Amino acid sequence: MSLELKEVEKKVGIETHIYSTNLKLEKNTINVLLGSTLAGKTTLMQIMAGLDKPTSGEIWFNGENVTGKEVQKRNCSMVYQQFINYPNFTVFDNIASPLKITGINSDEIKQRVGKVAELLKLSAMLNKKPDELSGGQQQRTALARALVKDSDLILLDEPLANLDFKLREELREELPKLFEDRDCIVVYATTEPLDALMIGGNTATLLEGNVVQYGNTLDVYNKPENLTSAKVFSDPPMNIAEITKSGDKFKLADNNVQWTSSVNIKDGNYKIGIRPHNITTYKEGSNSVEINGKVLISELSGSESLIHFTNGNLNWVSLSNGIQQRNIGEDTKLHMNVDEFLYFDQNNRLVNHG
Amino acid sequence: MNKTFNQKAWYFVIPVFVLVAFNAAVPLMTVVNYSFQETFGSNVFAWEGTRWFKEILHSERFHASLGRQAIFTFIILLIQLPLGIFIALTMPKKGWGVPVCLILMSMPLLIPWNVVGAMWNIFALPDIGFLGNSLNSIGFDYNFTQQSGDAWFTTILMDVWHWTSLVVLLSYAGLNSIQPAYYQAAEIDGASRWDIFRYIELPKMKKVLTLAILLRFMDSFMIYTEPFVLTGGGPGNATNFLSLDLVKMALGQFDLGPAAAMSLIYFLIVLLICWIFYSLMMKDEART
Numbered sequence: 001m002s003l004e005l006k007e008v009e010k011k012v013g014i015e016t017h018i019y020s021t022n023l024k025l026e027k028n029t030i031n032v033l034l035g036s037t038l039a040g041k042t043t044l045m046q047i048m049a050g051l052d053k054p055t056s057g058e059i060w061f062n063g064e065n066v067t068g069k070e071v072q073k074r075n076c077s078m079v080y081q082q083f084i085n086y087p088n089f090t091v092f093d094n095i096a097s098p099l100k101i102t103g104i105n106s107d108e109i110k111q112r113v114g115k116v117a118e119l120l121k122l123s124a125m126l127n128k129k130p131d132e133l134s135g136g137q138q139q140r141t142a143l144a145r146a147l148v149k150d151s152d153l154i155l156l157d158e159p160l161a162n163l164d165f166k167l168r169e170e171l172r173e174e175l176p177k178l179f180e181d182r183d184c185i186v187v188y189a190t191t192e193p194l195d196a197l198m199i200g201g202n203t204a205t206l207l208e209g210n211v212v213q214y215g216n217t218l219d220v221y222n223k224p225e226n227l228t229s230a231k232v233f234s235d236p237p238m239n240i241a242e243i244t245k246s247g248d249k250f251k252l253a254d255n256n257v258q259w260t261s262s263v264n265i266k267d268g269n270y271k272i273g274i275r276p277h278n279i280t281t282y283k284e285g286s287n288s289v290e291i292n293g294k295v296l297i298s299e300l301s302g303s304e305s306l307i308h309f310t311n312g313n314l315n316w317v318s319l320s321n322g323i324q325q326r327n328i329g330e331d332t333k334l335h336m337n338v339d340e341f342l343y344f345d346q347n348n349r350l351v352n353h354g
Numbered sequence: 355m356n357k358t359f360n361q362k363a364w365y366f367v368i369p370v371f372v373l374v375a376f377n378a379a380v381p382l383m384t385v386v387n388y389s390f391q392e393t394f395g396s397n398v399f400a401w402e403g404t405r406w407f408k409e410i411l412h413s414e415r416f417h418a419s420l421g422r423q424a425i426f427t428f429i430i431l432l433i434q435l436p437l438g439i440f441i442a443l444t445m446p447k448k449g450w451g452v453p454v455c456l457i458l459m460s461m462p463l464l465i466p467w468n469v470v471g472a473m474w475n476i477f478a479l480p481d482i483g484f485l486g487n488s489l490n491s492i493g494f495d496y497n498f499t500q501q502s503g504d505a506w507f508t509t510i511l512m513d514v515w516h517w518t519s520l521v522v523l524l525s526y527a528g529l530n531s532i533q534p535a536y537y538q539a540a541e542i543d544g545a546s547r548w549d550i551f552r553y554i555e556l557p558k559m560k561k562v563l564t565l566a567i568l569l570r571f572m573d574s575f576m577i578y579t580e581p582f583v584l585t586g587g588g589p590g591n592a593t594n595f596l597s598l599d600l601v602k603m604a605l606g607q608f609d610l611g612p613a614a615a616m617s618l619i620y621f622l623i624v625l626l627i628c629w630i631f632y633s634l635m636m637k638d639e640a641r642t
Contacts (some may be wrong), residue, residue, distance in 0.1 A: 018613040046538075049542065051538055051542070071541055071542050071544075072541065076542065077542060078538065078539065078542055080532050080535040080539065081535075082535050082540075084535050084536055084539045086553045086554065086557075087554070087557040087558060088553070088557040089553065097543055098542075098544075101543060101544045199566070247459070285477070307450050315588065
């Protein structure tokens with residue numbers, strides 16, 4: 001089983017929503033579409049589902065060309081950001097709704113709904129109506145509807161975006177387990193890099209209607225093909241600076257922060273990408289370099305501290321563990337973990353890692 | 355804890371009290387006053403107790419106009435609600451058609467009631483009116499000034515023309531608030547158009563439809579101006595609805611006592627039906 005997009009393109013009027021895209025999703029995989037709002041995640045999903053037709057290109061499913069085949073005939077299910085359930089059905093009837101249409105007998109419906117409800121911790125709520133449930137339970141109901149019918153393709157369009165923090169974390173942990181031994185392709189759209197890392201599987205980074213990179217999630221994270229992919233897969237935003245290299249000496253272009261590294265690239269000008277958590281108030285890794293800066297903002301996020309600072313003409317973001325208070329305007333010294341630097345050439349392609 | 359007492363807030367409330375007193379409480383109490391007394395010239399009153407109420411409740415005339423009123427309102431709701439929902443469903447959701455439809459729909463609502471009555475009166479005249487003349491020329495024996503059936507037909511047609519738009523606009527607003535994802539989810543489930551209407555659109559429109567039914571019930575149950583101008587309650591008493599009858603009794607015959615009693619009964623009927631209806635419709639909401 002596989003889902004393949006061949007040179008799929010989507011235009012609406014004069015605007016291009018999806019630029020020519022090739023993507024092959026394999027059986028039993030979870031695939032994350034990662035990108036900001038308007039990157040084309042939803043459009044891509046609707047094309048995969050058959051809710052929307054591509055302007056050009058083909059969609060192949062299991063070796064069959066399904067371009068233009070109606071969604072009802074494709075055996076897929078979808079969960080949305082909004083909690084979509086039938087408002088005057090009970091939770092049981094909501095979960096059963098995709099089965100009832102297929103004409104399965106009521107005993108089997110009961111058994112299958114019961115099983116899915118238990119999996120999603122909804123057993124106690126089967127007789128309630130959606131508006132009597134919390135947001136988390138409503139979304140669980142929508143998920144149960146998607147899971148109950150053994151779809152070949154399950155599409156999740158930012159399913160956690162409207163949930164509050166606690167419920168989001170809880171459901172995010174459960175999600176990969178729900179799909180573990182299912183014979184289907186799961187596509188999960190999100191704006192949050194952390195979601196992609198926690199869900200694992202494969203990730204496609206998207207920017208403005210382009211699939212920038214597709215591959216194993218950790219590979220995409222650790223070895224982004226280019227600067228765009230690295231930027232999409234970094235939150236808080238990645239720090240990018242111009243550098244020059246000669247021999248084993250590296251130097252930031254607009255000041256004199258210097259380090260040595262055995263990275264094997266030619267002498268010349270490069271860009272580096274440094275993830276915020278690789279700039280810390282304490283030393284990390286065997287090879288680190290100091291950077292001085294003036295604090296712009298210092299904020300706490302849970303048990304982590306974000307310090308925004310300026311150095312040279314650039315604004316930098318650092319993310320350290322623990323509570324690290326700095327005053328605005330204060331001069332501070334931070335440490336960058338050289339082994340985690342990403343080096344890009346002048347065409348923004350990754351040339352080396354570490 | 356020490357509370358400081360300051361009565362200045364009353365100054366903000368007093369204007370409301372005064373206004374409500376003058377536009378509601380005082381006129382209502384005047385009517386209540388009349389309803390228990392017999393009035394003679396030069397402001398002479400005589401106490402009658404509940405006599406007028408008993409008389410009205412047992413009067414055949416009142417039963418007849420209440421019956422006509424109930425039938426009229428029932429027919430109006432039966433036509434205007436489904437028709438309004440149907441038109442709202444067929445209206446475009448985007449593009450240039452939206453403002454065009456909305457403006458067309460609002461037009462009848464903007465026309466003063468007596469103008470509507472006068473318009474339809476002329477429109478329906480059997481000799482010179484476009485509608486009346488056309489119906490007669492294609493073989494219908496149509497004359498709303500002489501035949502009760504025709505008078506009812508014209509009154510109902512006029513009200514449908516005038517007020518269906520209100521149901522349309524409310525339903526349209528309700529439909530537009532449904533997120534597109536609902537339709538997609540139903541499409542994925544393979545739901546039919548009828549299923550989408552029954553299980554998504556209707557439940558999602560519940561609140562605006564409750565409002566539409568309430569408004570249309572109250573307005574049609576208290577209708578006065580349009581039939582007054584169109585038929586004047588005739589021919590005979592055929593379209594003599596409650597408020598027409600009330601005005602005839604109060605100002606035509608100058609029976610202030612019975613008319614006052616009738617107003618109060620009328621008022622209580624409207625209040626009671628609205629209350630029962632609203633409680634029934636909102637029972638589900640209260641449970642959650």
